[in-house]
Amino acid sequence: MIGNFLDQFWSLTFGGLSLGFIYILIALGYTMVYGVLRMINFANSEIFMVGTFATIIIIRDVFQFTQTSEYATGFRLWLILGTALISAMLVSGILSMLVEMVAYRRLRRMNSGVLAPLISAIGVSMVLSESVRILTDSRPVASPRAMEKKFLGQFFDAGIRIDNTIIVISALILFGILVTFVNKTRMGKAIRAVSMNPNAARLMGINIDGVVSATFLVGGLMTGAAGFFYTLKYENTSAFIGFELGIAAFTAAILGGIGNIKGAFYGGLALGLLETYASFFLGTQWKAVTVFVVLVLVLYTRPNGLFGEALTQTRA
Amino acid sequence: MKKRGLISVAAAAALAVSSLVGFAPASHAKAKTITLAFQGPLTGEEASVGQDELAGMQYAIKLFNAKNKGKYKVKVVQADDQGDPAQSAKVAPGIASNKKIIGLVGAAYSGATIAALPYYKQRGLAMVSPSATRVSITDPADGNIGFPVFHRVVPTDKVQGPALFKLATKGVSSPKVYIVDDQSAYGVGLVDYMKPTIPAGQGAGFDSVSDRTTDWSATIAKVKTAGANVVIYTGYFPQAAPFFKQLRDSGYTGILAGGDGVLSPTFVTLAPASVLEGVRLTAGTVPLAEIDAALEADFAKKMGKASGVYAAESIDATNVFLSCVAKGISKRPAMLKCVKAYSGKSLTGTTIKFNQYGDVAGGVMNGFEVKSGVIKFTGAVK
Numbered sequence: 148m149i150g151n152f153l154d155q156f157w158s159l160t161f162g163g164l165s166l167g168f169i170y171i172l173i174a175l176g177y178t179m180v181y182g183v184l185r186m187i188n189f190a191n192s193e194i195f196m197v198g199t200f201a202t203i204i205i206i207r208d209v210f211q212f213t214q215t216s217e218y219a220t221g222f223r224l225w226l227i228l229g230t231a232l233i234s235a236m237l238v239s240g241i242l243s244m245l246v247e248m249v250a251y252r253r254l255r256r257m258n259s260g261v262l263a264p265l266i267s268a269i270g271v272s273m274v275l276s277e278s279v280r281i282l283t284d285s286r287p288v289a290s291p292r293a294m295e296k297k298f299l300g301q302f303f304d305a306g307i308r309i310d311n312t313i314i315v316i317s318a319l320i321l322f323g324i325l326v327t328f329v330n331k332t333r334m335g336k337a338i339r340a341v342s343m344n345p346n347a348a349r350l351m352g353i354n355i356d357g358v359v360s361a362t363f364l365v366g367g368l369m370t371g372a373a374g375f376f377y378t379l380k381y382e383n384t385s386a387f388i389g390f391e392l393g394i395a396a397f398t399a400a401i402l403g404g405i406g407n408i409k410g411a412f413y414g415g416l417a418l419g420l421l422e423t424y425a426s427f428f429l430g431t432q433w434k435a436v437t438v439f440v441v442l443v444l445v446l447y448t449r450p451n452g453l454f455g456e457a458l459t460q461t462r463a
Numbered sequence: 464m465k466k467r468g469l470i471s472v473a474a475a476a477a478l479a480v481s482s483l484v485g486f487a488p489a490s491h492a493k494a495k496t497i498t499l500a501f502q503g504p505l506t507g508e509e510a511s512v513g514q515d516e517l518a519g520m521q522y523a524i525k526l527f528n529a530k531n532k533g534k535y536k537v538k539v540v541q542a543d544d545q546g547d548p549a550q551s552a553k554v555a556p557g558i559a560s561n562k563k564i565i566g567l568v569g570a571a572y573s574g575a576t577i578a579a580l581p582y583y584k585q586r587g588l589a590m591v592s593p594s595a596t597r598v599s600i601t602d603p604a605d606g607n608i609g610f611p612v613f614h615r616v617v618p619t620d621k622v623q624g625p626a627l628f629k630l631a632t633k634g635v636s637s638p639k640v641y642i643v644d645d646q647s648a649y650g651v652g653l654v655d656y657m658k659p660t661i662p663a664g665q666g667a668g669f670d671s672v673s674d675r676t677t678d679w680s681a682t683i684a685k686v687k688t689a690g691a692n693v694v695i696y697t698g699y700f701p702q703a704a705p706f707f708k709q710l711r712d713s714g715y716t717g718i719l720a721g722g723d724g725v726l727s728p729t730f731v732t733l734a735p736a737s738v739l740e741g742v743r744l745t746a747g748t749v750p751l752a753e754i755d756a757a758l759e760a761d762f763a764k765k766m767g768k769a770s771g772v773y774a775a776e777s778i779d780a781t782n783v784f785l786s787c788v789a790k791g792i793s794k795r796p797a798m799l800k801c802v803k804a805y806s807g808k809s810l811t812g813t814t815i816k817f818n819q820y821g822d823v824a825g826g827v828m829n830g831f832e833v834k835s836g837v838i839k840f841t842g843a844v845k
Contacts, residue, residue, distance in 0.1 A: 155684040158713075162680030214836060215736045277506070284768060285510035287701040289733040296712050306714070381677055383705045383733055387508045391675045426681030431672040432646060434681075 152427060157305035159423050165311040165380060167419020168318035172373035173396030174403070174411035175325065176243070176366035182342045182406035183362045186261065189268035190246050192393020193275035194239045194367050198374020199384035200279065201238040203290040205231040206378075212291035219293050227293050232317075232375045239371025240364045246271050247363040252356065272389075280386035287385040290378045314376045321372055325365065326408060334361050342406075395422075402442055404452030413453060494536040497788050498563040499524075499781070501539055502554070502579065503571030504546035511701075511729075513571050515771025516593055517541065520568050522766055522774075523781035527788075535788055540564055546571065548578035555579035559586040565798045566591070566784040568777065573597030574648055576613070583612050589799040591783050593776035596620045596723075596747075597648060598656070601820040614802060614817045616779045616809065618747040618826020620649070623722055624656030626828035626844040627745045631695050631720035632665065639667040641691035643682060643706070645674040645698025645724075653697040653722055667691040674702050679709045686710065692717035699724035700772075704733030711738045723747060726831060726838065727772040736836035744831040745844060748775045749811050753840045758810075779809045 152159075173195050180188040206212050210219075210227050219227055250267045298306035329335040340348040341358045349355055377392070378384060395418060403414025418438065425437035445453065501520050503513030517539075524537045542558050544551035551570060558564055559582035566589050570576040573595040580600075583590055592615040599605040600613055632638040642657065644650035654669065667689040670682050686694055694710065694717060696703050703725040710719070719739075723746035731739055751770040752759035762770045787801035806816040818824050830841040 151684075151688040155688060159680060159684055162678065166678050166680075214732060214734065280506070280510060285514050286729050287511075287704070287733060289704065292735045308712070377677075381705055382708065383677075383701075385701060388677070391677065423678070423681055427684050431670055431676065431681055435673070 157303045163420040163423035165314040167416040170396045170399045171415030172369045174400040176370035177400045178411045179366040190271040192389030194370045196389035198235040198239040198371035201235040202231045202375045202378040218295040235375040236368045236371040240367035243363045243367025290382045404454040407454045410454035497537045500564045500567045502542040502569030505543035507545035509546035516777040518766045519774040519777025520781045523778045527785045544575040548574040551575035551578040555582040589802045591780040593780040594773045614821040620652045624653045625660040628657045630830045640693040641667045641686045642695045643670045650697040695720045700727040700730040708734040739833045742833040775810045
C-alpha cells in the first residue's frame, strides 16, 4: 500500500492542491463575513453554486460550446476563460451583496441576536438551491469543454495538467489581492475596524452598512471565482453542489480558524490534501470520517482553529 | 444536516397543500374521477428520478384520459418522499388513509418503499413500482415484506448484477475489473450480486464512494495502481459522468461500464462525446427513443421535456392500473385483485405478469453502448 501510495503521491498531491485552492476561495467567503459580523453565512454555499452556473452560461450559451465542439485555443481561449471568471465573480459578488441586504440587514439593525440571521441564512440557501433546481429540472448540468485538458509536463510520475495549474496560480493571485485589500486599503482598514469593534468604528464615522456590503461583495467575488475554477476542473454542477462544497469549505475555515484569512488558506490546503490522501489510504468511504476526526483533534488542542479567530490579527 | 430537516418539514407542508388540491371535485360532470398516487422523490437531491417517473405516469394518464374522454378522468396525487425512508414514513399514512386513492405507482426507491409498506399493507393499497429493484422486497427468504400489495415491472438487481459484469468484460481477453459503488443500497446491492459471478483472477479491486463525491482522484489512483482495464460504476448518472470524465482525463484507456442508474438521456450531455465513447450500460428497460423515436417525440411534445430513466417502466406501471380502471374498477380490494391477475404487454412488447411475490417473470437485461454521444441499444445481454 505504501509503495502504491508513493507511486501515486505526486498525482494525488496535485489533485489535492487544486481542490484545496477551491476550498480556500469558498472558505474566504465564510471567513470574511464571520470576521466582520460573527455570523455564519450559510447562503455562501449557494453563492458558490450560482457561480458555477454563471460560468457554464458563459461557456455554453454566450460562446456557444457543446459537448462535440472543437476546443478553443490561443487568444480566444483566454478571452473565454477570462470572461467566464469575471462573470462568475461579479454574479456571485453582487448576489452575495443582495442576500445581505434582503436577508440580514434589517435583522442586524434590530439587534435580533444570532439565531434569527442563522435561520434567515438557511432560508436564503434553500430558496436559492430550490429555485435553481426548478430552473434546471432537477438535473445535473455540465459545462462543455472549452479548453483541452492537456498535460504541461511531468513531475516524477505525475502529469501536470493545465487546468490544475491555472487554478493554483490564479487562486494564489486572487488570495494575494485579497490580503493586500484587507491590509493596505482604506476599505480594508474599515473592515478590520468594524471586525474589531463595531460600536467604536461607528463612533469614528465608519459607515457600517457600507463596510458590511463591501465584505459580502468581496466574499462573494472569491466564492464566485471558486465556482469558475470548480467548473473548469470538474465541468459538472447541479443545484445541490453547494451543500457538499460548502460544508467542506466551512470545515476548512473552522480548521484554520474562522474569521482568519490566513486560517482559510492553510485550512483549505490541509483539507484538500487530507481528503485526497485519506481517500486513497483508507478508501473513499472513510474520507469524511478522517476529516472530522482530524478536525476534532485539532480543535481539542486549538479550540479556535490553527490560527485563531481574529480577522484583525491577520498579517498573511 | 439541520438544513435537510427543514426541507423535509417544508416538503411535508407542501404535500399537504397539494393533496388538498388533488381532491377538488372534477369539473367534468359525467366522467368518473379515479385517483391514483405517485410516490417518489419530487424535491431534494434525488428529485430528477422522481420527476422523470412522474412525467412517465402523467404521460400514460394523459393518453388514457384523452382516449376515455367523458368516461373516466384519472388524477394523480403526488407524494414526495425525497427518496428518503424517513420522509416516506411521514407521507405514507396520508396516502394510505385517503380512500379515493385506489392505486400507487411507486415508490421509486427501495428504501422508501420498505418504509411505506406497513401503511399500504394495512390499508390494502396496490403498488406497482417502476424502479424499486432491491431483491429483499419480494424475496420469500427475507420474509417477503412486500406481500401482498407490492408489485414491480423491473427485474431485480439479482438479474442485473451478473449481467452488468458479463457485458463489461465482453470481448476483453484478460479482464482486470475494478468495481466502484456509490454507497447506496442500489449500488452496493448490485456489487453483492455481481461478486459471486466474478471468475477467479478477474477482480482487480473495489471502492465505495459517496454519491456526493466530486473529486475522484483517490479512486482513480487506485484504479491505476490495480492496473485495471475494465471499470464498472454501480451508481447513478450524475456521478458516473464526472467519474468517467476524470478517469479518462487521467489517461485511462480501458472499458467503462455502468448499470441502469447511469442510463439516462442526460448522461451523455454531462461529458464530452469523446470521453463517453464506448461506455457500456445495462438496464431492464429500453429508453423511449430506442423503442420508437415517434413515441419519444410525442412524449417530449406532451410533457415539455425529454423522457428520463425508467420512463418506459413508469408508463408500464401506470398502464397496469389504467387497464383495471378501464374495467370499471374504483375500489382498492378490486384493484389489488385486478393487478394480481394482470397480464399485458409492456412498451417493448414483453409480457407483464406478476408472480405470487409481485415480481414480473422472466425479466431480461439489455445492453447499451454510447456512440458519438448517443446511447445505442446493443441487444439483450447473453
